Amino acid sequence: MDLSVAAKIIEQHLVDGRMKTGEEIGIRIDQTLVQDATGTMAFLQFEAMGIPRVKTERSMVYVDHNTLQTGFESADDHKFLQDMAKNTGVYFSRPGNGICHQVHLERFGAPAKTLLGADSHTPTSGGLGSLAIGAGGLDVAVAMGGGPFYLTMPRIINIKLNGVPAPWITAKDIILEVLKRLSVKGGTKAILEYSGEGLNYLSVPERATITNMGAETGATSSVFPSDEVTRKFLEAQAREGDWVALSADSDAEYDDVIEIELSQIEPMVACPHSPDNVETVVELAGMKVSQVMIGSCTNSSYMDLTKVAKILKGKRVHPDVNLVLACGSRQVLKMLADDGSLADIIEAGARVLETACGPCIGMGQSPQSQGVSLRTSNRNFKGRSGTKDAEVYLVSPETAAVSAVNGFLTDPRTLGDAVTVEQPEIFTVDDSMIILPACASEQDEVRRGPNIKSLPQNEALSAVLKGEVLIKVGDNITTDHIMPAGAKILPLRSNIPAMAEHVFESIDPAFPARAKEKAGGIILGGENYGQGSSREHAALAPMYLKVSAVIAKSIARIHHDNLVNFGIVPLMLENSDDYDGINQGAELVIEDIRGSVENGSETLVVKDVSNDKEYRVILTLSSRQRGILVAGGMLNWMKEQSIK
Ligand code: MIC
Numbered sequence: 213m214d215l216s217v218a219a220k221i222i223e224q225h226l227v228d229g230r231m232k233t234g235e236e237i238g239i240r241i242d243q244t245l246v247q248d249a250t251g252t253m254a255f256l257q258f259e260a261m262g263i264p265r266v267k268t269e270r271s272m273v274y275v276d277h278n279t280l281q282t283g284f285e286s287a288d289d290h291k292f293l294q295d296m297a298k299n300t301g302v303y304f305s306r307p308g309n310g311i312c313h314q315v316h317l318e319r320f321g322a323p324a325k326t327l328l329g330a331d332s333h334t335p336t337s338g339g340l341g342s343l344a345i346g347a348g349g350l351d352v353a354v355a356m357g358g359g360p361f362y363l364t365m366p367r368i369i370n371i372k373l374n375g376v377p378a379p380w381i382t383a384k385d386i387i388l389e390v391l392k393r394l395s396v397k398g399g400t401k402a403i404l405e406y407s408g409e410g411l412n413y414l415s416v417p418e419r420a421t422i423t424n425m426g427a428e429t430g431a432t433s434s435v436f437p438s439d440e441v442t443r444k445f446l447e448a449q450a451r452e453g454d455w456v457a458l459s460a461d462s463d464a465e466y467d468d469v470i471e472i473e474l475s476q477i478e479p480m481v482a483c484p485h486s487p488d489n490v491e492t493v494v495e496l497a498g499m500k501v502s503q504v505m506i507g508s509c510t511n512s513s514y515m516d517l518t519k520v521a522k523i524l525k526g527k528r529v530h531p532d533v534n535l536v537l538a539c540g541s542r543q544v545l546k547m548l549a550d551d552g553s554l555a556d557i558i559e560a561g562a563r564v565l566e567t568a569c570g571p572c573i574g575m576g577q578s579p580q581s582q583g584v585s586l587r588t589s590n591r592n593f594k595g596r597s598g599t600k601d602a603e604v605y606l607v608s609p610e611t612a613a614v615s616a617v618n619g620f621l622t623d624p625r626t627l628g629d630a631v632t633v634e635q636p637e638i639f640t641v642d643d644s645m646i647i648l649p650a651c652a653s654e655q656d657e658v659r660r661g662p663n664i665k666s667l668p669q670n671e672a673l674s675a676v677l678k679g680e681v682l683i684k685v686g687d688n689i690t691t692d693h694i695m696p697a698g699a700k701i702l703p704l705r706s707n708i709p710a711m712a713e714h715v716f717e718s719i720d721p722a723f724p725a726r727a728k729e730k731a732g733g734i735i736l737g738g739e740n741y742g743q744g745s746s747r748e749h750a751a752l753a754p755m756y757l758k759v760s761a762v763i764a765k766s767i768a769r770i771h772h773d774n775l776v777n778f779g780i781v782p783l784m785l786e787n788s789d790d791y792d793g794i795n796q797g798a799e800l801v802i803e804d805i806r807g808s809v810e811n812g813s814e815t816l817v818v819k820d821v822s823n824d825k826e827y828r829v830i831l832t833l834s835s836r837q838r839g840i841l842v843a844g845g846m847l848n849w850m851k852e853q854s855i856k
């Protein structure tokens with residue numbers, strides 16, 4: 213059978229199951245990454261598994277999220293991560309070295325490899341031809357220990373990029389077009405695989421912008437073939453040895469094909485408060501802007517930022533606009549400094565931040581009240597910027613730069629001839645900010661600051677599931693709603709009791725107190741519950757508050773798996789209309805839940821004792837996941853398995 217790129221990589225890594233769409237498969241993982249906001253938990257979990265050293269080809273930890281350091285917490289976490297990395301065989305990318313996805317793309321990602329990352333934008337490395345997947349920290353910890361990663365065999369959707377992009381049309385505009393067509397749900401249970409003539413016009417960092425933001429469609433991953441463009445990028449990063457050719461067979465079968473005519477695409481903008489709320493820039497041009505943020509793992513490559521520098525050169529940022537800019541990596545920052553671009557950026561009045569996630573995750577630079585912020589990042593969920601009533605619009609770096617100068621949203625085509633930047637022959641390579649692990653015999657004391665609390669434990673699944681609906685939320689609730697990030701809460705990632713105080717803060721600040729008062733209960737969600745980030749804290753903190761089940765119209769992939777990993781039962785309403793009949797405060801009961809999970813029942817009955825109604829809910833789990841749920845989560849289950 214002729215295979216797609218994605219199917220080839222899966223086939224080469226398959227260790228369990230059959231490659232039949234919808235069935236559970238297990239794949240071997242070559243590389244893993246965690247970052248500082250997900251890494252502390254992942255390392256605590258890895259430690260709890262009792263495995264002394266990682267068994268992957270390469271495992272990385274990047275410090276990029278929690279770099280504001282407004283208190284001791286984050287600095288303590290960084291030391292913990294550094295020591296754990298050293299002892300367990302993991303490479304430690306120091307704060308200041310850059311954003312995990314950008315640095316991984318530059319220095320470690322490789323075609324035909326599998327990469328599992330505790331961050332939802334891990335598919336960025338798909339721009340190089342890796343099969344790169346985001347997951348919860350616990351799944352990544354298992355992969356670090358050499359265990360397979362289990363996932364549902366995805367549909368493979370071919371996105372054909374036809375023709376040549378018009379001047380000023382960027383990778384960001386292409387992925388926004390994809391989002392417009394697919395929405396934040398359209399990629400669910402799918403891998404988006406790119407092909408077509410258009411590939412010739414996209415460098416690896418541009419491809420990576422597309423695979424990065426594929427995460428916003430809900431896709432399991434996004435992947436490009438590995439071709440001459442890939443080889444040249446790796447050669448310029450002094451790692452030609454990592455290159456292998458990888459392309460789809462000529463008659464490769466796909467579950468669906470989407471054709472995009474690149475010449476028809478215009479500059480695009482994703483409007484508040486969802487990345488799929490896409491319009492053309494022309495439609496909104498003239499809108500006053502108060503902040504422009506250029507950076508994030510979506511758009512902060514050397515080529516992106518040199519284009520920005522060229523647009524800004526000799527101009528000044530508009531007096532009503534704050535322009536903030538963060539490079540994706542130290543490599544990018546150094547190269548911009550060396551070639552004078554940074555001077556042009558500074559001269560124009562940009563506020564240059566350190567190379568980190570920064571404003572993308574609300575770590576500083578929150579916009580003014582009701583501010584309009586144009587950002588080159590990938591998510592514009594309400595409140596994520598740190599300002600509840602800010603309006604965040606997502607655009608390309610080119611649109612962002614020209615708008616920063618004008619003070620209003622501007623179509624970059626109004627500048628005339630497009631600015632173009634060729635990929636350099638050689639990037640500046642300096643890996644000295646990556647600390648190598650020690651050899652197995654050299655084990656140091658691990659520094660654990662007071663912010664690092666022990667892992668909360670869960671109990672085995674009870675015989676009967678009983679509880680009150682603690683909260684009823686609508687469609688497309690993100691993990692940012694469930695477990696917010698930002699400068700105040702993100703530093704608490706290693707302290708679940710403290711984090712739990714902020715669950716659902718932006719929707720219903722009384723939630724944690726109510727959950728405690730009722731000694732736990734149930735969450736009722738709409739469609740695509742838990743979309744967005746990979747943060748397992750959105751399951752772990754509710755588990756700490758004794759939430760026993762989530763009942764929703766549908767649940768996003770990573771969050772679904774995180775719920776299982778922490779022993780929370782993920783249930784889908786068989787009939788979505790039943791959602792309307794269940795209210796907050798309803799007392800729900802599922803008799804013999806434990807027996808039903810054990811015996812493989814796919815349909816369960818929920819009784820609403822408040823009004824004597826019954827609803828049917830679906831549990832779609834593999835037998836492995838059922839075992840995990842019955843044990844009360846993955847760590848309990850692993851312990852049981854090792855005793856057997
Ligand atoms: C995000 O962009 O939301 C994050 C912060 O990078 C998260 C990871 C986290 O919450 O630590 C993600 O995308 O998975």
Ligand code: SF4
Nearest residue numbers: 333508509569572573
């Ligand atoms: Fe960091 Fe933002 Fe990328 Fe998440 S999306 S990894 S917060 S830059």
